[in-house]
Amino acid sequence: MTAARIVVVGTGYVGLTTGACLASLGHRVTCVDVDQTKIARLSAGRVDILEPGLAELVTRGLTSGRLGFVVGAREAVRDAEGVFLCVPTPMGAGGSADLRAVEAVTSEIGDVLPTGCALITKSTVPVGTAQRIRAMLGRTDIPVVSNPEFLREGTAVADFLGPDRIVVGSDDLDAARWVGDLYADLDAPVVVADAASAELVKYAANCFLAMKLSYVNSIAELCERLGADIDLVTEGMGHDRRIGRTFLKPGPGWGGSCLPKDTSALVRVAESVQYDFRMLTSAIEENIAQRDRIVAKIAGAVGGTLAGARIGVLGLAFKAGTNDLRDSPALAVSSVLGALGAELTAYDPAVGGEIAGMVVVDDPYQVAKSADAVVVLTEWNEFKRLDWTYFAELMEGDTVVDTRNLLDPHRIIDAGLVWQGVGRPRAAHRPVSAANV
Template identity: 80%
Template sequence: MGAARIVVVGTGYVGLTTGACLASLGHRVTCVDVDAAKVARLSAGRVDILEPGLSELVAHGLTGGTLSFVVRAREVVADADAVFLCVPTPMGAGGAADLRAVEDVVLAIADVLPSGCSVVTKSTVPVGTARRIRALLDRPDVPVVSNPEFLREGTAVSDFLGPDRIVVGSDTPGAAERVAELYAELDAPAVVTDAASAELVKYAANCFLAMKLSYVNSIAELCERFGADIESVTEGMGHDRRIGRSFLKPGPGWGGSCLPKDTSALLRMAESAGFGFGLLDAAIAENLAQRDRVIAKIARAVGGNLADARIGLLGLAFKAGTNDLRDSPALAVASVLCAHGAEVTAYDPAVAGEQPGMLVADSPYRVAKGADVVVVLTEWPEFRRLDWPYMAELMHGDTVVDTRNLLDPRTVLDAGLCWQGIGRPRATVGSATSVS
């Protein structure tokens, strides 16, 4: 397929990345968003999302005339070859995915879609959504295709343009193949299948990663109890090609815009099919337990009582490289600390503005000033490069709780502070504990 006329509905992480990247592949793309002010900003080349390479792609598409932004989908779908649905599917009542935004868009454009135009779900949607969309469209001449995204915040552009695979599914003969051709310029294997299988792939992948993270956090807890070192354990695991090295980093729990809602949605889907997905249920429970263990570790560092303790937090975003706070484990930990009466000051290089119950500082050194303990919650590389002797001078206490195992323990020790990670031996000044 040559240059196609594509409409992308939604300009969040997925929609804007999808639109800008498809335009960079030579297609003519119109992105739609109901927020007129946002459309105006994007039309002027101003991108609010912190995503490496995205602003440049948007600017290139605008300059080259392959990318544009509008408010109303009905006005631009009449000559489209494909309409990509990239609207939010948040966790709804009972944990199931809320599909109201998807359904609203489908109903709004059903009567103006040209015959043969593919309606493509890029948003993460439950199994059976393609069937639901076909019923809402009531247009046998308009195929519905599932094309799930596998984009990580902070690397979304490179993930789109250099994917591990492209998954496309439809129950209409030939429709999935036509959508797969939109990606012909990319060197990636295409998995072409039925709609239900394509819809399930995304949940199966994300929930597997969530379970892997919960597992490594559990192993980290065992390391602390047995006196083992999680870094040595995961190195030994990672050499096994059946396991791999990715998603073997312990932390304060998993979060973000995808894993919490996708694990919950798959549980609800399993229940609706009469299947008790105990393994996934346990992974979710373990994730909550990990946050409780982090809170307990911080409490011990201030003598057991969080009330009135002065706690400095480094990081609020759910991961480094993004300003996204949705279901951030760092923010969850901060909220519990505040609820227990702690005086919390936080710093994140990508997060500004107020957060409930805490002071958000404009410098990591303000976080350290007078702190009884400093806690690393997001793995921003710049935290490694802080002046730790100066941090020690500013602090009231002497402990750094590193929930990401980000810092060099020796650097912290040399500053006269104690270091405590996740699943690693505690390192204290003057102790014989080996650190590396």
Template identity: 80%
Template sequence: MANPEFLREGTAVADFLNPDRIVVGADDEAAAQWVAGLYADLAAPSVVTDAASAELVKYAANCFLAMKLSYVNAIAELCERLGADIESVTEGMGYDRRIGRSFLKPGPGWGGSCLPKDTHALVQVAESVGFDFSLLSAAIQENIAQRDRIVAKIAGTVGTLAGARIGVLGLAFKAGTSDLRDSPALSVTAMLAAHGAEVTAYDPAVGGELPGMRVVDDPYQTAKGADALVVLTEWDEFRRLDWNYVAELMHGDSVVDTRNLLDPRSVLAAGLSWLGLGRPRARALAG
């Protein structure tokens, strides 16, 4: 019997009560139908199949989302090199009903408890039956490369990371959770520290001590004396920061927004520069 769940961290209850589908698999069809009937009140479409197919639905769905995220991160990099704007590109893509709008936002990479685990698991399952799932393997490698690109972007704003003070906003793998498992933010901060940067980080759901950085309990403390400020998790509260105050606290003027979360106009109005993903860098006008 297989009855995979499709619950997202931070919205698990809502996802359970409003599922896109119910998937049940068993070698005994009557047993599978009985389990599917337990969800009748949820009014969601049901897929009743064999156990192997039900399990593969879960892996196939999560791995497709991972590949979609790796794809949009690669397209964002291409936008920067061609002078295109990722927001216009993904808007145009999203109107296509075959593609949709979800999972089309670039970021520092995908992480958490599901996508890394499931992508590696499906690659291993494929290998066990003699299939080289190179498409999925490439998505995993692209995800690693994205973190390297983020570090390079940050380095480009400060000249050299050795001795640079970097303020980090966000450590969890996504907003609405304190989960640090396979968080791209932790990968990026570890790489910054390995290059000699002094990292000060804040996350509204994460506290305590973490290796390679100083974790503070106020977002403005990350800006104090910082050569660059980096947004790594899409917490909504970061949109509402007082950017004039941030500018007063910073030593440098660079804000690297790896989630394209902030309003560049607010950042620029404070005399800072803004660098997103797949978008042209915006600098405040002198004087």
């Protein structure tokens, strides 16, 4: 299709990635935000989000003239053909999605949108939001389209430009097809649906992944109790094409900017139509239980009580490859450890500054100094390359609790330490044999 005039409202992970990627596809894109400092930095090509390839796309878009940044949406949308809403929809009171930002932008721009301009929700919104926006607009000449994002932090650019599918939904199917055509240069199937179905797709996908993660954490717990190895169990499962290999790694629980709020929001949506979504509520409960099991595992590593225990923490971000701390399971576990009296020293290669309840350091070896135990909470590959013999020299205790099963247990054991993973047989000191004397 010919280049379209696009406005993207919001310059967070989703908004900035959407704007930069659409510009790379040849569209003329204006990204809008209320934060003047952020807009000034982005206009100068300065990207603060840790996202591979994003800064390069922004620079390329600015240089080509296809990408620009302005403060205030009202003037920007006056000649737009499509406006993407990429504003936060956090968990609100009672667990429902908080749509105040969506509603505020709709109210701000509703009367100045040009006739025929598609108003597109890219933010994750509950079923019925398109209908709600149409009622707020009070205009029959503005099609409302749902175009949910499926971007993973750390791979957002790759996910946008190489998607599994593109979902667009509207009660105006011509408008839905027009939005789908914006992605014509991408090799991906386009699913055209009604608005309600498109809105539900994102929740259905994210909640399925959350349930899969809770399931594998439950199986990992069974492995520990039955003497099985979760790595071998999931390898056997993953060969089954009906199941697949992804989202089969146990850990300290799931988190991030999407899964916690989306699972909660879908439970509330189900309740609104008198459906008790027990499978999903159980997955949420299991996620909390997994955090508590990890805390108990760490407590066991220091003799049973955390009061006064010195714990070294490796990893704070909710996943490797990002500096995002929103609903991080690493922070959730650390918070409970601190509340139970542990003294925490933490390191993350992408996170600095002050965090309540712990000392954040800029050198991973500092977390080992006088530590009674060290716990790996985020799966940064950097941790695999640490000198664990040096860790052993610095530590007071001898146990490494690897909640991501990231490390090579033999390297930890050879360093004179005890390795303890999740769902795997406990690895202790290697016995000294005549061959090693």
